[in-house]
Amino acid sequence: xxxxxPNTSNSDQLANAQAAVQLCAAASATSTSNPINEFGTxxxxxxIVWNGKQTIDCNYAFVAQNSxxxxxxxxxxxxxxxxxxxxxxxxxxxxxxxxxVLTMSQWSFASTPKPLISTGxxxxxxxxxxxxxxxxxxxxxxxxxxxxxxGNGKQLIITGHSLGGNIASVFTxxxxxxxxxxxxxxNNISLYTFAAPAAxxxxxxxxxxxxxxxxxxxxxxxxxxxxxxxxxxxxLTSLMYLPQPEAAxxxxxxxxxxxxxxEAFLLLAGxxxxxxxxxxxxxxxVFNNELDPKFESNTVSAxxxxxxxxxxxxxxxxxxxxxxxxxxxxxxxVETV
Numbered sequence: 001x002x003x004x005x006p007n008t009s010n011s012d013q014l015a016n017a018q019a020a021v022q023l024c025a026a027a028s029a030t031s032t033s034n035p036i037n038e039f040g041t042x043x044x045x046x047x048i049v050w051n052g053k054q055t056i057d058c059n060y061a062f063v064a065q066n067s068x069x070x071x072x073x074x075x076x077x078x079x080x081x082x083x084x085x086x087x088x089x090x091x092x093x094x095x096x097x098x099x100x101v102l103t104m105s106q107w108s109f110a111s112t113p114k115p116l117i118s119t120g121x122x123x124x125x126x127x128x129x130x131x132x133x134x135x136x137x138x139x140x141x142x143x144x145x146x147x148x149x150x151g152n153g154k155q156l157i158i159t160g161h162s163l164g165g166n167i168a169s170v171f172t173x174x175x176x177x178x179x180x181x182x183x184x185x186x187n188n189i190s191l192y193t194f195a196a197p198a199a200x201x202x203x204x205x206x207x208x209x210x211x212x213x214x215x216x217x218x219x220x221x222x223x224x225x226x227x228x229x230x231x232x233x234x235x236l237t238s239l240m241y242l243p244q245p246e247a248a249x250x251x252x253x254x255x256x257x258x259x260x261x262x263e264a265f266l267l268l269a270g271x272x273x274x275x276x277x278x279x280x281x282x283x284x285x286v287f288n289n290e291l292d293p294k295f296e297s298n299t300v301s302a303x304x305x306x307x308x309x310x311x312x313x314x315x316x317x318x319x320x321x322x323x324x325x326x327x328x329x330x331x332x333x334v335e336t337v
Contacts, residue, residue: 013190014320017216020159020192021317023064023074025324027164028313036062036134042325046072050144052131059127059167063144070155071148073141075128075171077162101229104275107170107200109177110207117170117200118229118277124163125170142175150184158191161313162225165196165217169280172215173208180211191215194316197228202278209282216283218319222291222310229277231269238265244296245303252300261303287319 026042029035036048043064049071050063061075100120107115117125130140137144149156158175160168172191179186191212198205208215219226222240227233238247239262247262259267295306317324 013216016157016190017192017218018320018322019072020074020157021161021194021313021320021322022324023072023157023159024076024161024164024194025313025317027060027062027074027076028161039064049135049148050137050139050141051134052128052141053134055127055131057123057127059124059131061128061131061141061164061167063141070157071145072157072159073145073168073171075158075160075164075167077160077164077166101197101272101275101277104201107173107204109174110204111211112203112207115200115203115207116275117204120163121166121170121199124167125174128167128171141171142178145175146178149188150179154188156189158189159193160196161194161316162196162311165193165226166199168193169196169199169208169215172212173204176211186212189214193217194313195219195223195226195311197225198230198233198277198279200278201276205278205280209280213282215280217280217285218316219284219286220289220310220315220319221286222289222306223315224307225311226279229272229275230279231273231277233279234265234269234272238262238269241291241303241306245298245306247303249298250300250303261300289315289319 022043023046026035026039029038029042035042036051039046039048045067046064048062049065052059052061054060059076061073064072064074066072100123101118103119104116105119105122107117128141133139133144139147145156148154158168158172160166168191172189176186176189179189189212191214193216196217217226224237224240227237240247247265248260250261252259252261252264289310292306292309295302295309314324
């Protein structure tokens with residue numbers, strides 16, 4: 001299947017989702033730099049017109065335009081330094097350090113009573129706002145989008161996979177609010193997230209649902225990342241991949257204390273209960289995906305190997321009927337989270 005061209009009226013949601021998942025794959029085409037040099041091959045008919053300079057903590061985004069003149073903002077997730085698996089360290093990297101969800105910040109761009117987002121999402125959002133354009137526009141991302149995608153009938157897709165989807169939700173909440181305050185229409189905007197962890201609490205999610213009906217979110221039922229940091233989602237994570245790898249039979253050791261992987265997840269769920277993280281409700285799609293038979297032993301490496309396999313963007317592309325180019329489909333099992 002070739003590159004999908006989005007529908008300019010937002011009526012063809014599937015075509016837009018197919019284009020979005022390809023853009024997310026292109027955004028993660030290289031783990032430490034950007035795909036601008038190979039973008040024409042990865043996304044025929046598209047070109048990068050605003051290219052963010054990767055931040056010190058690896059945040060990266062670009063704006064692409066297709067031959068119809070429509071735009072897409074694609075935000076890459078983080079690229080944690082996975083090396084060898086070593087019990088507690090890999091657990092902490094996946095679900096604590098990378099998500100940075102133990103504390104929350106007030107969100108000023110919502111009309112609900114007490115919207116909050118995670119500290120990690122707040123930091124990544126600020127990084128995106130002040131990212132510089134390597135193509136020399138001298139415009140930050142908001143100014144570029146306001147100048148090029150407002151009032152001209154052109155569509156804007158905002159999308160991200162994993163933490164890129166988390167940031168996409170936060171940026172979309174902000175950007176739609178900015179347009180509303182300027183008296184501008186938001187009818188040309190759509191949001192597509194894939195495997196995105198929840199960015200904020202119920203008031204944040206409710207506000208996003210209300211102000212942008214054209215938002216769609218996708219979750220592979222066997223992917224742990226979009227279940228975080230929601231209390232119920234973390235509890236479900238402790239029961240994933242049965243009969244094996246079985247989290248209850250995998251032991252972790254931390255500062256002289258032993259616990260099973262399931263107990264570690266349940267402990268974390270209890271810690272995060274009061275934060276009240278919640279995923280959006282509107283257009284939230286959960287789909288089934290087969291387990292990877294390569295990861296069936298009761299070990300930390302197998303459990304997180306299965307998690308890495310399930311989290312790949314290729315699973316989301318397959319669900320949407322998209323065949324990614326070989327250069328995008330053949331990715332490491334554990335990469336961007």
